[in-house]
Amino acid sequence: MSESVKIIEKKEVSPGAVMLFGFPDVGLVGVIAASHMISELGLTEVAYLDSKLLPPLIVLHEGLPHSPIRIFGNHSILLAVSETAISADVIYPVMHALIDWGKSKNVKVMISMSGIPVQNRQDLEQLKVFAAASTPEMLKAVQDKGIAVLKEGYMVGPQAIMLQYCAKMGLPAITLLAQCFFNYPDPQAAAEILKELANVTGIKVDISKLLEKGEEIRLRARDVMRRTQQELSKMKKTQEYDIPLYVS
Amino acid sequence: MSVRKRRRSIFDIIDEYFENLEEWAEKFRETIIEKPSWDRRASTMEPLRDVMVTPDEVIVTVDLPYAEENTIQVKPLDKNTLEIKARMKRKVRFDDFGITHYDGEFQTFYCHTHIPVPVYMDKMEVRFKKGILEVHLPRKHEYEIPVE
Structure with a gap:
């Protein structure tokens, strides 16, 4: 594990869990999905990330300090979530530390939950979910579940580093990306991700409250979205719209 | 040297x-x-917004959760600034978000936004769908250089 980023465990962690990631990105899809999972499944904090690379920031809950990047879980799920936008220059060490830690816990598979922005999002009633994977076997597994593959293109952000690092280490990993707004919190896209997560892993989460509370979530998520927009712009997130030059 | x-x-x-x-x-x-x-003084919240310039128009979108459609006002302040106001269906207080160190309540969204290229403000078209306001402003092409 990277010396500059430490994962501090608060509880015993069961081996062989599914490890999920919900980090601030377009539409805050991953964070909204992760927050909903935590409350619906009653996940508790099992570990947190400690690093001097992060800004001097804590999150207060009930008057007590918490790291903005924490890992929640139960006997079969580990869920890494960030309550603040992660700066582009610390994404590498943060993701590497989390993946190294997950590997040390023998997680079955790592899955990041995020979004893929579409310009006509407002006109879409049904949102598609796409996937990319770290190995050909994982890619086939998601295709067998009927999920469309993101065949060509650029990926920018924590999920990109997760796939790259897991591919390098030979770890099974998937990124699920729901069509979403670029700049606005998108609870509907988060609900679509949770549906496909159930399809891939069997982890079922009731999404009815997530859809009912859509407006409240959008109002609440404005400030995190604003900060995230700033970081997305620094990491050139719009490159995901670019058409790649094919090099075989 | x-x-x-x-x-x-x-x-x-x-x-x-x-x-x-x-x-x-x-x-x-x-x-x-x-x-x-x-x-807090004006009891307003600033909505998230975005401005997109296309070859023919400028599209301003504004995320307005809880906004009452019939209260939305879009008004040009000058030739390149739009003012947007909307009333929410219910009052929102800081303690609705678990925040107890500030007090105050909000029931209005308010912002003004800069339009980066010349447009026809008087030909503006507005639509509101799924809680998102979309303002279309046709572009004014003031300087056209003919290609020989």
Whole structure:
């Protein structure tokens, strides 16, 4: 594990869990999905990330300090979530530390939950979910579940580093990306991700409250979205719209 | 030893101009973002918004959760500024978000936004769908250089 980023465990962690990631990105899809999972499944904090690379920031809950990047879980799920936008220059060490830690816990598979922005999002009633994977076997597994593959293109952000690092280490990993707004919190896209997560892993989460509370979530998520927009712009997130030059 | 200064080409000057412009825009963005997204005195919240320039129009979108459609007002303040106001269906208090160290309540969204290219403000079209306001402003092409 990277010396500059430490994962501090608060509880015993069961081996062989599914490890999920919900980090601030377009539409805050991953964070909204992760927050909903935590409350619906009653996940508790099992570990947190400690690093001097992060800004001097804590999150207060009930008057007590918490790291903005924490890992929640139960006997079969580990869920890494960030309550603040992660700066582009610390994404590498943060993701590497989390993946190294997950590997040390023998997680079955790592899955990041995020979004893929579409310009006509407002006109879409049904949102598609796409996937990319770290190995050909994982890619086939998601295709067998009927999920469309993101065949060509650029990926920018924590999920990109997760796939790259897991591919390098030979770890099974998937990124699920729901069509979403670029700049606005998108609870509907988060609900679509949770549906496909159930399809891939069997982890079922009731999404009815997530859809009912859509407006409240959008109002609440404005400030995190604003900060995230700033970081997305620094990491050139719009490159995901670019058409790649094919090099075989 | 004398050092002969290389004469800057027009491309160097243009590059430098755009670098400066980008730097200025970044500073401007940060200034805008480093303030609360609410104004307790005016009881208003600032909505998330986006401006997109296409060849034919400028599209301004504004995220207005809980907004009452019939209260939305979109008004040009001058030739390149739009003011947007909307009343929410219910009052929102800080303690609705678990915040107890501030007090105050909000029932209005308010913002004004800069339109980066000339447009026909009087030909504006507005639609509101899924809680998102979309303002379409046809572009004014004031300077057209014919291609020979």
